Amino acid sequence: MTSNSQPTGHPAASTLGELRACGHVQQSVKRELRGNLLRALAAGQDPWPGLHGFEATVIPQVERAVIAGHDIVLLGERGQGKTRLLRTLVGLLDEWTPVIAGSDLGEHPYEPVTPASLRRAEDLGEDLPVAWRHRSERYAEKLATPDTSVADLIGDVDPMKVTEGRSLGDPETIHFGLIPRSHRGIVAINELPDLAERIQVAMLNVMEERDIQIRGYILRLELDVFVVASANPEDYTNRGRIITPLKDRFGAEIRTHYPEALADEIAVVTQEADLAAEVPEHLVEILARFTRSLRESGAVDQRSGVSARFSIAGAETVAASALHRATTQHEDHAVARVVDLEAAVDVLGGKVEFESGEEGRERDILDHLLRRATADTVRARLAGIDLSLLVEALEGGTTVTTGERVTARDVLAGLPVLGESDVYDQVMDRLEAHNDGQRASAVELALEGLYLARKISKESTGSGETLYG
Structure with missing residues (x-):
């Protein structure tokens, strides 16, 4: 794991064939996070720079959750460093990762998931173009607000694509939302209880089956995302709550706190x-x-x-x-x-x-x-x-x-x-x-x-x- 301060040069491979030739190995985002965390700990490095007072309480729980591959929700009052902790997770990603050049979802060249990328991979074979994405581009953050829609998080039919002659049932008419576009990365949702309950329901499939449902039909995209969220444990403003089925899908629920010393x-x-x-x-x-x-x-x-x-x-x-x-x-x-x-x-x-x-x-x-x-x-x-x-x-x-x-x-x-x-x-x-x-x-x-x-x-x-x- 390299430093998260300044990007260094990415690998030279620019096609699928060159990527295979250099011996690149694909792994899921959760395995990537786990491997980099374990290497940092073994080397005596601090994976959590700038966090104070969590060393003996919150950090060990987060590390166990990352090693277990669990999605995480942080519960804590305002100003306890929840967002800072979530953003620090970016440092556990590989500095550079290969993606299919021009793909909407940043798919791995070894594993295209959208119909357009599957078609390109079949047509171009080993000449499929490869681009490199820095880890800072693999973290997406959304502040939950009551007006957040399913289209914002999951996606919706793009009327412009329909007017081009495609049918409503064509998967390529979909404009993907934040979570699918975070494929092979981390998506963080701040103040999760502020999401309307019907919007939270839309996340259920993403959290468990890792597919998405839009306008009545299912796209099996095999999404590879690490979902993290923050929430107030006792929402004193009565804005909302995390629905029980969604809460159940987070593998780790971790309480933060103010500095004790x-x-x-x-x-x-x-x-x-x-x-x-x-x-x-x-x-x-x-x-x-x-x-x-x-x-x-x-x-x-x-x-x-x-x-x-x-x-x-x-x-x-x-x-x-x-x-x-x-x-x-x-x-x-x-x-x-x-x-x-x-x-x-x-x-x-x-x-x-x-x-x-x-x-x-x-x-x-x-x-x-x-x-x-x-x-x-x-x-x-x-x-x-x-x-x-x-x-x-x-x-x-x-x-x-x-x-x-x-x-x-x-x-x-x-x-x-x-x-x-x-x-x-x-x-x-x-x-x-x-x-x-x-x-x-x-x-x-x-x-x-x-x-x-x-x-x-x-x-x-x-x-x-x-x-x-």
């Missing part, structure tokens, strides 16, 4: 967030803890879940706030600080569904859980550093001013002098702060921790500034 939650944010400015690790940790607290809160509708997109969007919003400040205040380094977390809360509330009894308290709940996440991060990151001299200086009447328009340099310039104490250096060393932006971010975390521990006060002014004192 904080490190995995942080890794997902770091990997997926497209940041416009630097977001220090301690702020990413706060957002990860914040997200996890929401998932455990009784005030949040847990049937809906709190997606990983919540913390990802939070990190991107915090970075945007930092870049906005750096641009308007002419800072050299755009670095996010604790003060920027307020901007994230302002825009993220709509991504959380609260229980009906919490109406009107949504912002209070978010603020409380954010404070708790910040306090937990302070304890984890700054444990053992004695900040008592800073507290004494602030008790003596000194204040530290910060805010969304206060530059990092101004924050640092306003810090009280602590004599020969190296407490600031300890904080900055612990948080690996080197430039002004990083140093101001580190100091703000320490100040916020003292405030949350009720050792200093915090006051917001009407001009968007925050005073610690």
Whole structure:
């Protein structure tokens, strides 16, 4: 199995005869997936790049399903990485596979299935033209919507072909849908319960007998497809359900979950967030803890879940706030600080569904859980550093001013002098702060921790500034 990053050159065979001469061996898509997975595991390679937190739970189940040759349905709340996992399956396909050049369904030259390809194979023999298809072209994905039709997934009679003089009973009048066109590949259906039940019925033959039925007649095409799907285990929107006969045809039903370890939650944010400015690790940790607290809160509708997109969007919003400040205040380094977390809360509330009894308290709940996440991060990151001299200086009447328009340099310039104490250096060393932006971010975390521990006060002014004192 080669890398899925950049295609390399495909084999040179261009006819059926040349393909046979080079010793090519045909195998079904499920055998191909199984063989490549086993070779990757034997070589110590990771077949599932970019997936965090599934190593001991979901991944072993998926690997067993692939080895068994089972079609798979993933059940899990939103934002658990179901689609990413399905797309990763592409990396288990051969990089290049031969197809009959010009065929609608990408049939293997050794095994044509449509009437047109069968006729060409008989007429041309060993001169049947061969093309090569990259594995990225062998994965088809459909987001199920209530208006999806049988024609979309299976196919329908093409009226243009009928007007050319063919009869309605002629198999060549059919325009094939997504599943037949995924022949010798992977077809993924996201949010499967959204398909109308009559559309799900149309998939039954594809899943079991591997043939299709269109407009009352059967085409035995011996389809070779690996069918995967995703669904919410408890569809809280009541959009639909997976009908029992279709559910029975999936060989593996696998439950996904949110990251169980904080490190995995942080890794997902770091990997997926497209940041416009630097977001220090301690702020990413706060957002990860914040997200996890929401998932455990009784005030949040847990049937809906709190997606990983919540913390990802939070990190991107915090970075945007930092870049906005750096641009308007002419800072050299755009670095996010604790003060920027307020901007994230302002825009993220709509991504959380609260229980009906919490109406009107949504912002209070978010603020409380954010404070708790910040306090937990302070304890984890700054444990053992004695900040008592800073507290004494602030008790003596000194204040530290910060805010969304206060530059990092101004924050640092306003810090009280602590004599020969190296407490600031300890904080900055612990948080690996080197430039002004990083140093101001580190100091703000320490100040916020003292405030949350009720050792200093915090006051917001009407001009968007925050005073610690």
